[in-house]
Amino acid sequence: MAAAEVDEAVPAGAAGGADEIKPYKIHVSSKYLELTKQKLEVTRLPHELSEPKSKDWWEPKSQVEPLIDFWLEQYSWRAQEDRLNTEIPQFRTGFSIPSSEALVRIHFIHARSSHSNAIPLLLIPPFPISNLSFGHIIKRFTEPEDAANNQPFHLVIPALPGLGFSDALPNNTPAISSTAEIFNLLMSRLSYPHYLITNASSGVASPAEIDFKLANHLATYFTDSCLGAHLISPPLARPKLRGAPVEWAKWSVASLFHAPILGYHKEDFSALKRNGFARLPKRGPALPRFGLNQLGLREPNTLAYALCDSPTGLLVFVLKILRLLDPKKEFTPTEVIDLTQLSWLPGPESAMRFWAHCARYPEVEKKVNSRPKIGVTVFLGDEPDTNGGAEDEATELMQDEAKDFYMCPSWANAKYNVVHVNRASGRPGLIAWDRPEIIATGVRGVAASILRSDSRLRPAAAPVEQVAIHQDAAGEQPASPPAQPALALLAPPGGGERSHPHREVSDETAVGSNENKSGKTPSPTPKVLNPTHLAPPADERGHPRREASDDTAVE
Numbered sequence: 363m364a365a366a367e368v369d370e371a372v373p374a375g376a377a378g379g380a381d382e383i384k385p386y387k388i389h390v391s392s393k394y395l396e397l398t399k400q401k402l403e404v405t406r407l408p409h410e411l412s413e414p415k416s417k418d419w420w421e422p423k424s425q426v427e428p429l430i431d432f433w434l435e436q437y438s439w440r441a442q443e444d445r446l447n448t449e450i451p452q453f454r455t456g457f458s459i460p461s462s463e464a465l466v467r468i469h470f471i472h473a474r475s476s477h478s479n480a481i482p483l484l485l486i487p488p489f490p491i492s493n494l495s496f497g498h499i500i501k502r503f504t505e506p507e508d509a510a511n512n513q514p515f516h517l518v519i520p521a522l523p524g525l526g527f528s529d530a531l532p533n534n535t536p537a538i539s540s541t542a543e544i545f546n547l548l549m550s551r552l553s554y555p556h557y558l559i560t561n562a563s564s565g566v567a568s569p570a571e572i573d574f575k576l577a578n579h580l581a582t583y584f585t586d587s588c589l590g591a592h593l594i595s596p597p598l599a600r601p602k603l604r605g606a607p608v609e610w611a612k613w614s615v616a617s618l619f620h621a622p623i624l625g626y627h628k629e630d631f632s633a634l635k636r637n638g639f640a641r642l643p644k645r646g647p648a649l650p651r652f653g654l655n656q657l658g659l660r661e662p663n664t665l666a667y668a669l670c671d672s673p674t675g676l677l678v679f680v681l682k683i684l685r686l687l688d689p690k691k692e693f694t695p696t697e698v699i700d701l702t703q704l705s706w707l708p709g710p711e712s713a714m715r716f717w718a719h720c721a722r723y724p725e726v727e728k729k730v731n732s733r734p735k736i737g738v739t740v741f742l743g744d745e746p747d748t749n750g751g752a753e754d755e756a757t758e759l760m761q762d763e764a765k766d767f768y769m770c771p772s773w774a775n776a777k778y779n780v781v782h783v784n785r786a787s788g789r790p791g792l793i794a795w796d797r798p799e800i801i802a803t804g805v806r807g808v809a810a811s812i813l814r815s816d817s818r819l820r821p822a823a824a825p826v827e828q829v830a831i832h833q834d835a836a837g838e839q840p841a842s843p844p845a846q847p848a849l850a851l852l853a854p855p856g857g858g859e860r861s862h863p864h865r866e867v868s869d870e871t872a873v874g875s876n877e878n879k880s881g882k883t884p885s886p887t888p889k890v891l892n893p894t895h896l897a898p899p900a901d902e903r904g905h906p907r908r909e910a911s912d913d914t915a916v917e
Contacts, residue, residue, distance in 0.1 A: 524712025782807030
């Protein structure tokens with residue numbers, strides 16, 4: 363059984379309604395945590411053959427088994443729950459979908475800056491990572507060390523529908539356009555009529571290019587409110603003669619001479635050569651698929667049933683994603699289990715279905731006359747692998763599959779008004795952990811350009827009664843203003859109507875929500891062990907090896 367949230371009933375005619383923005387706190391049922399422990403205790407791992415190791419695939423047992431022991435014996439979800447509730451300003455609000463009677467409640471982080479010149483920023487977390495994994499970057503955007511030279515932001519980080527503590531979209535609902543419209547209305551409800559948006563990971567390597575498509579849709583079709591976007595490694599195609607003759611001519615001349623002219627740089631040509639320029643398509647929009655994109659998830663329920671029943675299976679899936687993205691940061695055991703728990707507790711099935719819907723039913727883009735203002739960050743791929751060389755051929759193959767093909771920033775001029783470009787060294791990896799300053803630099807470049815020409819983005823003084831204060835262990839931080847009514851296709855139902863959670867679960871295994879709970883208790887600091895301490899000899903652990911024995915094998 364998957365976990366879900368228990369919603370408190372709102373009496374008809376009560377103050378507020380489904381469109382009200384409510385403070386939110388996580389509370390997981392102890393019975394569900396006990397069920398998780400029971401499942402971990404009976405984990406059965408596959409047989410692995412003796413040396414030599416396979417050259418064709420990854421053998422994860424040496425990593426997985428000590429993490430299972432850590433999860434069982436030392437990891438404390440209650441400590442992490444308290445930390446998230448104390449340190450991160452969380453909220454939730456509901457939206458109705460025109461084609462359905464279902465109410466979709468969106469969970470989001472909203473951290474207001476204390477600086478008077480702050481502007482609103484919508485940050486899209488990398489799919490399928492939870493928005494609650496981004497607490498470590500909040501102050502980089504809201505309270506920069508040098509606010510006079512580093513633009514501060516009011517930061518909004520929503521959880522995509524079906525991920526974390528956001529409800530899933532109804533079946534057969536267009537995923538990208540509906541999510542973009544919800545997010546645009548969310549910004550309006552927060553009294554942000556104009557805002558910027560940024561990705562937080564490589565768009566071209568995102569599963570089904572979800573990260574890129576959401577930012578692109580908002581920047582392209584909501585130009586009255588989304589005034590600019592920062593796109594990280596967007597999937598760009600070379601300009602074509604029929605679609606963009608001027609840009610095609612520039613590219614043709616520059617590439618013929620491999621010269622830094624007409625908006626192209628010498629780094630572009632060296633990066634193209636280094637990252638597989640010869641394999642890029644010469645014509646048409648088709649682009650190579652790699653990284654998480656190559657998994658090509660189209661039928662979600664088979665995998666959803668497996669992952670919903672097995673915390674170990676989900677843990678291995680998380681490790682595979684980390685292995686593909688090859689982050690420079692070495693994640694601690696607590697951080698790895700946190701990433702897994704934030705998907706395991708609400709259930710990963712809705713994320714799988716969101717992914718499959720985007721992969722199977724790509725939405726046709728409508729033609730628009732405007733050219734959205736964007737900033738582009740690309741990665742030159744000019745640094746060696748972070749592990750100093752592949753451990754084996756299987757690792758080398760996986761890392762090669764995860765590499766980004768290089769896209770010249772000037773190719774974006776065929777569709778966008780490019781106002782800022784950043785060519786970063788190395789590869790994207792998990793930049794929100796490895797190099798979050800690249801995200802901040804890119805979006806600040808976009809903001810500086812737009813502020814020079816568009817007065818709508820300049821911050822207006824908020825009424826005093828709209829600003830609430832969020833108190834945490836690190837000091838005071840402004841939180842969400844009260845909700846403001848806004849007209850949109852996704853208007854919430856009137857009165858106090860609320861829908862039931864989409865996930866059908868037993869009350870005994872439900873994750874409880876505490877949206878109106880006040881008062882916060884400082885979180886105890888969880889003890890984090892060095893990963894090297896997690897692998898004692900098997901006979902010292904006293905636990906079963908979790909490997910199929912001859913007694914239980916199928917003959």
